[in-house]
Amino acid sequence: MSEAKGLRARKKERTRDVIGDAAVSLFLERGFDSVSVNDIAAAAEVSKPTLFRYFPTKEDLVLHRFADHQGEAARVVRDRRSGVEPVTALHRHFRAGLDRYDPVTGLSDHPEVVAFHRLVFSTPSLAGRLTRYQLEDEEALADALGIGVRARLLAAQVLAVQRVLARANWQKIAAGRTAHDVRPEAVADADHAFGQLA
Structure with missing residues (x-):
C-alpha cells in the first residue's frame, strides 16, 4: 500500500514539474501575458483542469x-x-x-x-x-x-x-x-x- 502511495506521489511530482517547466519555458520565450493557460496545458500534454489542480493561478505557474x-x-x-x-x-x-x-x-x-x-x-x-x-x-x-x-x-x-x-x-x-x-x-x-x- 505505501509503495503504491509513493509511486502516486512521485507521478504527481513529475506531472507538476512537467507543467511548471513547460510554463516557464513558454513565458521566457514569449512573455507572461502572451502565453495562455491553454498554451501551457497543450505544451505539457495535460488538460486545463489537470493544470489547475496543480497550479491554482497562472502566476503560480511561474512562482512555484x-x-x-x-x-x-x-x-x-x-x-x-x-x-x-x-x-x-x-x-x-x-x-x-x-x-x-x-x-x-x-x-x-x-x-x-x-x-x-x-x-x-x-x-x-x-x-x-x-x-x-x-x-x-x-x-x-x-x-x-x-x-x-x-x-x-x-x-x-x-x-x-x-x-x-x-x-x-x-x-x-x-x-x-x-x-x-x-x-x-x-x-x-x-x-x-x-x-x-x-
Whole structure:
C-alpha cells in the first residue's frame, strides 16, 4: 500500500514539474501575458483542469520555483542551535546561499535564472503575487521569533533586507557582471545589512 502511495506521489511530482517547466519555458520565450493557460496545458500534454489542480493561478505557474523557499526563514530560526541568536542564524544562512550561488540570493548568472528574475520583476501580476508569498513568509518568521510587535518588526526587517540584497545582486548581474565578480560585494553588503539588524 505505501509503495503504491509513493509511486502516486512521485507521478504527481513529475506531472507538476512537467507543467511548471513547460510554463516557464513558454513565458521566457514569449512573455507572461502572451502565453495562455491553454498554451501551457497543450505544451505539457495535460488538460486545463489537470493544470489547475496543480497550479491554482497562472502566476503560480511561474512562482512555484519560490515555493521551495517558502517558510525558509522561519525554519532557520526554529532549527538554529542553542545559544545562536535568530539574526545570526539568518545571516549565516544567507551567506551560505551566497557561497552556493543560490538563485534566491540573486547571485546566479545562469542565463535562465537571470531571465526568470527579469520576468518576475517586470511583470506586475507576478511581482504582486510574489509580495503575497513574502507576506506569508513574514507571518511565519514572526511566529518563529515570538509574540508581539517586536517579532513582527524584526521579521519584516529581515525579509526586507534579504529582498533588497537579492535584487541588488540580480541587478548587477543583469547589467552584465558575473556572479563570481559580484560575490565579494554581495558578501560585504550582507554582512553590513545583517550587522545593522543585530
